[in-house]
Amino acid sequence: MLIAFNKPMNVLSQFTDEGKWRGLKNWIDVPNVYAAGRLDRDSEGLLLLTDDGKLQAQISSPKFKTQKTYLAQVEGTPTEDALEQLRRGVTLKDGKTRPAKAVAIADPNLWPRDPPVRVRKTVPDAWLRLTISEGKNRQVRRMTAAVGLPCLRLVRWQIGPWSVEGLAPGEWREVQL
Template sequence: MSTLYLLHKPYRMLSQFTDRQGRATLADVIDAPGVYAAGRLDYDSEGLLLLSDDGSLIHRIAHPRHKQPKTYWVQLEGQISDEAINALRNGLVLKDGPTQPAKARRIAPPAINPREPAIDPKRHPSTSWLELTITEGRNRQVRRMTAHVGFPTLRLVRAAIGPWQLGDLQPGEWRKETLHAPRPARNINRTTTPRRRRS
């Protein structure tokens, strides 16, 4: 039996518990001794982050060999074209090599809180939203992919990792799941406890 924490990492927070520069860290929103993040989100990205004190579970979730799909909601500069979406679906050639084909589709603005600080509508008068699912985990991959097809990322929210969903967690909130079987992460039976916010 293992415990998994599902956290909505806020914008401009590090995916770690300490920082010598005084930036916001996970310690500001969750008090769960001995846990580590399964993967990470960039400082300027938001959304679902999984944490556990079970090293084997973290490995099963985060290791590229297991190819857990990760789904992102991406707010883009401009109105993304069909050609750009098809290019994402077919795979791109970035500086560090070709990407795997992604799942990509236009979506309406998702039901999430505005970012703080908000994106300036005067600087970015036209934006669109994309749902993008990838199975790789390269450095800043989503941002590089959308820039490559001509639509830079303005806001990046991770909505899902494998079977785990961000759901209605608000920034800084988390919920705990108890996993009942040591099978591959995507097949584990689980029990959910209510979400919390560190006070």
């Protein structure tokens, strides 16, 4: 079984609640499924859950290089130089990232975020679509910050062939393997 879940902001990628943060049990009442990878509490979007340990490893292990696509709202205006740095790979404290696919995109008109992203009238923001094939801790946020574009909102849109398209925050569906 494979489940695609649109994880809302401020929800943990685990079934147990922790302090003021809610866990997956508040949305998904399916026995014996576990998250294939993580999505930070302050990030939104696609989280895959499965009852198949081998599939879980294939999706989440960096050695399989499963591509993950994110939509990132960033502070500032992306330059071609910043995008090219992301495409070549960025050096972070824990090493250089693999090259990413990185393009500036129009506002994707996503669902409203709760709480909303702060808006500063004097600082522009923009959207990027980034596809990576590894999963260092908070990698996309650290990559965009490293090229001068701090991340304001991060939505994982796709993992391999599976997408969050058509799912509202908090909704899930079983998907084909």
